[in-house]
Amino acid sequence: MSLTDFPASPTELVTRLLAWYGRSGRDLPWRNCRDPYRIWLSEVMLQQTTVAAVIGYYLRFLERFPTVDGLAAAPLEDVIDLWAGLGYYSRARNLHAAAKLIINDFGGAFPADVDDLQKLPGVGRSTAGAISALAFDRQAPILDGNVRRVLCRLCALQEPPRTTSAEKQLWHWSEQITPTEYVHDYTQAIMDLGATVCVPRNPLCGDCPWSEICLAKKSGLENQLPLKQPSKKIPTRVEVTLLLCCRGRYLARRRPVEGFLGGLWEFPAMAVTTDEKQEEKLSLLCTDFGCGVEVASLGKIEHVYSHFRLKANIYRAEIDDQPRIAEGEYRWFSLEELKKIALHGAHKKVLVTLVKIGA
Numbered sequence: 001m002s003l004t005d006f007p008a009s010p011t012e013l014v015t016r017l018l019a020w021y022g023r024s025g026r027d028l029p030w031r032n033c034r035d036p037y038r039i040w041l042s043e044v045m046l047q048q049t050t051v052a053a054v055i056g057y058y059l060r061f062l063e064r065f066p067t068v069d070g071l072a073a074a075p076l077e078d079v080i081d082l083w084a085g086l087g088y089y090s091r092a093r094n095l096h097a098a099a100k101l102i103i104n105d106f107g108g109a110f111p112a113d114v115d116d117l118q119k120l121p122g123v124g125r126s127t128a129g130a131i132s133a134l135a136f137d138r139q140a141p142i143l144d145g146n147v148r149r150v151l152c153r154l155c156a157l158q159e160p161p162r163t164t165s166a167e168k169q170l171w172h173w174s175e176q177i178t179p180t181e182y183v184h185d186y187t188q189a190i191m192d193l194g195a196t197v198c199v200p201r202n203p204l205c206g207d208c209p210w211s212e213i214c215l216a217k218k219s220g221l222e223n224q225l226p227l228k229q230p231s232k233k234i235p236t237r238v239e240v241t242l243l244l245c246c247r248g249r250y251l252a253r254r255r256p257v258e259g260f261l262g263g264l265w266e267f268p269a270m271a272v273t274t275d276e277k278q279e280e281k282l283s284l285l286c287t288d289f290g291c292g293v294e295v296a297s298l299g300k301i302e303h304v305y306s307h308f309r310l311k312a313n314i315y316r317a318e319i320d321d322q323p324r325i326a327e328g329e330y331r332w333f334s335l336e337e338l339k340k341i342a343l344h345g346a347h348k349k350v351l352v353t354l355v356k357i358g359a
């Protein structure tokens with residue numbers, strides 16, 4: 001695909017967008033702020049999460065860690081616990097690692113340059129662009145999910161937006177449209193347009209400052225674009241999950257902080273490979289935790305991670321005395337406590353099953 005120009009000049013697009021932003025921009029806790037720490041935190045929290053879900057976490061996080069120094073000095077487990085319920089926990093691990101890097105490699109001062117910002121764990125080109133533009137007024141393009149969708153529609157891109165060539169095209173458009181002046185407001189404005197008007201389903205084209213220009217709107221394609229990405233095949237893993245209950249409290253352990261889902265909590269579980277029997281694995285698991293094999297099946301859940309699909313068969317067992325457990329950070333939790341800890345995604349669904357049956 002060749003590099004295509006906009007359906008109007010970047011100046012006209014930006015002028016219309018800024019006028020709309022002046023009338024309709026959102027008032028959010030991280031707005032009117034030039035503090036790179038706060039902007040970074042909001043940008044990371046907003047990745048894959050809605051504004052409504054983020055606001056409370058953002059304010060609590062800042063109360064607990066008002067500066068990057070405090071965040072860098074805290075134990076990772078504290079950061080993960082504060083993140084509990086927000087999901088995508090790699091963001092919490094990356095925030096913590098990046099805070100340490102800012103202290104150790106940048107003398108405690110946030111870098112302003114996009115290339116330097118991308119050295120921080122969890123900061124890709126778009127987040128780096130947002131921090132650079134919003135905190136330091138640098139002409140730095142962004143391409144988050146909202147901007148990607150808006151540009152796909154504005155220019156009627158006839159290609160799924162995550163292909164290499166589409167990605168190149170979209171970055172080119174984002175570079176072209178990002179102004180040298182008012183870059184702070186422009187960056188907020190285009191994110192707001194995607195979040196409130198050019199929304200994924202049924203965009204509100206009647207409220208859009210680009211409705212007379214937008215190629216998707218002109219062609220009646222606003223609901224078809226962006227084109228869907230073909231889904232990729234991923235392997236399936238099966239496990240048996242044991243909800244071990246002792247006098248109303250359930251056993252869970254924190255996964256080691258290093259590695260996949262590091263620092264998150266989970267119920268005792270064992271993987272079942274294709275040549276193994278589920279009953280045998282369940283029996284082994286029960287033996288490990290000192291309960292008989294008198295377990296009740298609570299059904300199953302499925303959860304998709306980026307590189308595999310997990311099918312968990314859930315069992316519940318009741319014991320009278322807490323067993324001695326040799327290894328790992330195991331603790332007993334009431335149902336109310338389980339709702340508050342940072343369980344990983346699959347076992348959050350397991351908990352929902354448990355709560356539904358009212359155990």
Ligand code: SF4
Nearest residue numbers: 198205208211214222
């Ligand atoms: S006119 Fe509609 S589809 Fe086009 S950018 Fe605006 S809201 Fe999106």
